Amino acid sequence: MKPADKLRFALAATTGYPLRTALLILAMAIGVAAVVTLTALGDGARRFVINEFSALGSNLVIVLPGRSETSGFNPANAITGTPRDLTIDDAQSLTRLPAVRRVAPLIIGTSEISAGGKLREVMIAGTTSQYAEVRRLVLAQGRFLPEEDWSRGSPQVVLGTTVSNDLFGGEPAIGKLVRLGDRRFRVVGVLNPIGTGLGMNSDEIAIVPASLAQAMFNSNTLFRILIEARHRDAIEPAKVQVLRQLTERHDGEEDVTVITQDAVLATFDRLLGALTFGVAGIAAISLAVAGILVMNVMLVSVTQRTSEIGLLKALGATGSAIRDAFLAEAAMLSLAGAVVGYGLGQLGSAVVRQLYPTFPAYPPAWAVMAGLGTALATGILFGVMPARRAARLDPVQALAKR
Amino acid sequence: MPQIELAGIERVFRLGDSEVHALRTLDLAVAAGEYIAVMGPSGSGKSTLLNLLGLLDRPNSGTYRLEGRDVTTLTADEQAQVRRERIGFVFQSFHLVPRLTAAENIGLPMMLAGIAPAERSRRVDQALKDYGLASRADHRPDQLSGGQRQRVAIARATIMRPAMILADEPTGNLDRATGEDVMALLEGLNAGGVTLIVVTHDAALGARARRRLLMEDGLKVEDG
Numbered sequence: 001m002k003p004a005d006k007l008r009f010a011l012a013a014t015t016g017y018p019l020r021t022a023l024l025i026l027a028m029a030i031g032v033a034a035v036v037t038l039t040a041l042g043d044g045a046r047r048f049v050i051n052e053f054s055a056l057g058s059n060l061v062i063v064l065p066g067r068s069e070t071s072g073f074n075p076a077n078a079i080t081g082t083p084r085d086l087t088i089d090d091a092q093s094l095t096r097l098p099a100v101r102r103v104a105p106l107i108i109g110t111s112e113i114s115a116g117g118k119l120r121e122v123m124i125a126g127t128t129s130q131y132a133e134v135r136r137l138v139l140a141q142g143r144f145l146p147e148e149d150w151s152r153g154s155p156q157v158v159l160g161t162t163v164s165n166d167l168f169g170g171e172p173a174i175g176k177l178v179r180l181g182d183r184r185f186r187v188v189g190v191l192n193p194i195g196t197g198l199g200m201n202s203d204e205i206a207i208v209p210a211s212l213a214q215a216m217f218n219s220n221t222l223f224r225i226l227i228e229a230r231h232r233d234a235i236e237p238a239k240v241q242v243l244r245q246l247t248e249r250h251d252g253e254e255d256v257t258v259i260t261q262d263a264v265l266a267t268f269d270r271l272l273g274a275l276t277f278g279v280a281g282i283a284a285i286s287l288a289v290a291g292i293l294v295m296n297v298m299l300v301s302v303t304q305r306t307s308e309i310g311l312l313k314a315l316g317a318t319g320s321a322i323r324d325a326f327l328a329e330a331a332m333l334s335l336a337g338a339v340v341g342y343g344l345g346q347l348g349s350a351v352v353r354q355l356y357p358t359f360p361a362y363p364p365a366w367a368v369m370a371g372l373g374t375a376l377a378t379g380i381l382f383g384v385m386p387a388r389r390a391a392r393l394d395p396v397q398a399l400a401k402r
Numbered sequence: 403m404p405q406i407e408l409a410g411i412e413r414v415f416r417l418g419d420s421e422v423h424a425l426r427t428l429d430l431a432v433a434a435g436e437y438i439a440v441m442g443p444s445g446s447g448k449s450t451l452l453n454l455l456g457l458l459d460r461p462n463s464g465t466y467r468l469e470g471r472d473v474t475t476l477t478a479d480e481q482a483q484v485r486r487e488r489i490g491f492v493f494q495s496f497h498l499v500p501r502l503t504a505a506e507n508i509g510l511p512m513m514l515a516g517i518a519p520a521e522r523s524r525r526v527d528q529a530l531k532d533y534g535l536a537s538r539a540d541h542r543p544d545q546l547s548g549g550q551r552q553r554v555a556i557a558r559a560t561i562m563r564p565a566m567i568l569a570d571e572p573t574g575n576l577d578r579a580t581g582e583d584v585m586a587l588l589e590g591l592n593a594g595g596v597t598l599i600v601v602t603h604d605a606a607l608g609a610r611a612r613r614r615l616l617m618e619d620g621l622k623v624e625d626g
Contacts, residue, residue: 005513016501311497314458315511315558316486318479395458399497 001321010328014336017301021333024297028337028379029344031287032371036345038283039367041352042276047360049268053261059101060134060261061238063094063225063246067255084250085221088150088210093245099229099238104131105150106224107213113206115167115178122163122206124180126213128153134228137202142174142189145209153209157185160205164190180206181216235260280367284374290337291378298330298386302393309390310398319391326387327380334379338372345371403470405565405597406432406455411464413450413620424450426620428464432599434565437592439608440601442617448601449570451617455599456489456568457481469565486515490559490596492588494571496551498543498558504550505530505539508557515562529557533587549580556587566597573607585610 001009014021065086091105107126112119131137132144144158157178164173164187173187185208194202214220229238239258247254302309312322345363352361413425424447432438440448453459454466457473466474473484491497498507505526512522530536533553543551552572559567569588573581585607592598600611608614616624 001514002516005516009513012501012506307497308499311499312510312514313482314456314485314491314497315514316482316484316562317514318482320479321514396453399458399493 001317001324006321006324006328007332010325010332013301013305013325013329014332020297020301021336024294024333025337025340027293028287028290028334028375029341031283031290032338032341032375033344033348034286035280035283035371035374036342036363036368037348037352038279039276039371040345040349040361040363042272042279043364043367044352044359044361046269046272046276047362048358049272050265051360053265053268059229059232059235059238061100061227061229061235061242062259062261063227063242064257064259065221065223065255067257084253084255086225086246086256087220087222088214090246090249091210091222091225092150093249094225094227094242097238097241097245099234099241100227101230102130102134102228104128104134104226105210105222106131106226107210107217107219108223109213109217109219111181111216113163113167113178113180115176118167120163120166122180123201123204124213124216125205125207126210126216127207128210130228131207131226134226135202137194138192139189140192141172142187144189145207146188148209150209151211153211155183155185155212156188156209158189158191158207159187160191160201160203161193162201162203163206178206180208183212183216185212235262276364276367280370283371287371287374287378290375291334291382294330294334294379295382295385297333298326298383299389301329302326302386302390305390306393306398306401309393310395310401313393313395314399323387323391326390327383330383330387331376331380334376334383337379338375341375342368342372404431405434405436405469406430407465407467408454409465409467411454411461411466413447413454413459414462423620425454425461428620428622430615430622430625432597434597435592435595436613437589437598437611438600438613438615439611440599440615440617441603441605441608443603445619446617447620448615448617450620452568452570452599452601455566456491457485486511487562488565490562490564490567492552492555492559492567492569492572494574496543496548496555496575498551498554500543503540503542504535504546504554507543507554508561510558511562525561529561533557547580548576549583552576552580552584553587556584556591560591560596564596566599567591569598569600571602572600573602573604581607 063086088105091103094100095103104127109124110121111124113122128150129145129147140161145156146154148154157180159173167178168176173190176187177184178187191202227238227242229235239260243254243258246256309322349361349363352359408428408430411425411428415422415424440451442448450459454461461474465472468484468488473481476484499510508529509522509526512525530539533556535550535553535557538546538550546554567588572588573584576584588598600607602608613626615622
């Protein structure tokens with residue numbers, strides 16, 4: 001029997017029983033559609049989170065004081081284990097690095113802020129003029145901190161929108177004086193409402209020059225240095241250059257940790273990728289159920305067509321020809337189901353995207369391939385047993401059956 | 403050399419604890435081109451004999467030589483090939499594939515033999531013409547009369563130009579006139595040189611054959 005004839009014969013068998021074929025294709029299609037749609041949701045969640053994170057500012061490299069990991073023996077470690085302060089001068093030295101575009105030191109603390117008899121607790125962020133660009137901050141009123149000597153800041157403050165409203169109500173805050181701790185600052189700008197990022201709520205913040213913040217908190221060390229690399233490919237060189245520069249400045253001791261936004265993103269990427277994978281696994285169960293259904297239907301089909309199988313044997317069909325014809329039939333049903341299910345799944349994803357335009361629910365390519373592959377594999381795998389049973393039928397008994 | 407040579411054939415079926423001897427120590431020689439009626443009451447073993455001759459069943463002991471070749475020791479696939487090329491079956495209940503057209507049913511053995519589609523359709527067209535089915539080529543079995551169905555079955559049995567035709571009660575489901583036509587068709591093939599072996603318990607039908615085998619209880623009780 002020629003392969004093309006086997007396929008044609010199997011095709012005729014599937015179209016010969018339209019209801020059975022339609023139901024089986026539907027079952028397989030639901031399984032594949034579930035895989036496609038659910039992974040689209042999972043992967044959509046992953047992309048959504050990554051997009052949100054990218055809004056923090058792009059190409060970010062962050063320096064933290066202290067080591068978060070050890071790396072072999074360093075002669076300097078033998079002499080002193082105390083980390084040096086991460087100073088404003090350290091931060092300023094980084095601006096000269098080739099892969100670095102902008103640098104913003106960051107000191108964090110809390111203090112009381114008061115104006116016109118109103119007083120509240122506020123989070124102070126001490127930094128320099130480029131912080132606005134690094135964090136992509138947008139001002140609602142006024143301007144950001146001026147470009148000036150990092151170690152001698154002038155008493156100016158930029159307020160978060162909530163702080164501004166608490167102190168001045170709806171009135172414009174620009175030019176007003178506020179008291180922070182025991183110093184007086186002039187308000188030069190108010191931020192647009194933004195919300196939370198990097199663990200602090202930018203609406204509840206007062207931004208002052210870094211040197212003044214250090215003086216207020218009586219501290220020489222920085223909380224972070226935020227660095228914006230020149231472009232995406234410059235992130236890794238920037239990381240290396242920053243680490244080398246700071247190690248040099250700290251007498252050869254590597255006492256800072258440099259992380260990239262990419263590393264943080266990669267963690268989320270892995271987490272949500274695993275979630276998608278898990279969801280795909282759950283959906284794959286429905287594929288296994290569909291596979292068992294294929295087996296069931298094919299077994300019934302073998303029973304129904306017993307006399308036909310007997311006839312084929314009497315006409316000289318070999319066992320393998322009959323087995324192949326039934327296998328081809330199972331494969332065709334699974335394939336048709338997989339294709340229909342793929343279409344349904346894409347349709348479902350499109351509907352989700354239509355309902356939630358910000359949610360990028362596209363099924364990942366691997367899930368689509370795995371879904372189609374699993375459908376075909378289960379269909380054929382579960383088709384083997386019925387096909388073998390058909391091939392082994394005794395022709396005399398098969399012919400006797402009506 | 404006889405075309406068919408059975409020596410000491412035994413076929414035993416096991417039904418629970420008891421053994422049923424469907425055939426016992428059967429010897430038979432059939433020359434090419436013979437016309438034989440196998441007769442006998444139900445359970446006499448005549449269908450078992452036909453199944454053995456058609457290589458659908460294997461004897462428990464004895465040898466079956468077909469055209470000088472011992473076919474009892476062949477593998478299942480080799481036997482399938484012999485069935486395909488040398489043997490044509492005609493059944494009482496026609497055994498057409500319900501979802502295939504008359505033409506497709508006739509072409510089935512050639513498809514199983516892997517003959518090219520062009521050659522297949524040429525031979526099917528010829529057969530449809532020969533058996534007066536040209537206008538019924540695209541009809542499915544349920545759209546055909548009993549006589550037409552059996553003619554499709556005979557066309558299918560002869561499409562591979564076999565050496566022998568084994569017919570099991572070929573007129574059993576047909577009225578007398580149609581049965582007469584079918585028998586005339588089969589006898590015409592026999593006149594062309596094909597060995598024809600018909601199983602029947604219709605005495606009138608048996609009387610038409612040149613040689614009659616009377617079976618009883620698994621034994622050949624009369625031959626001639």
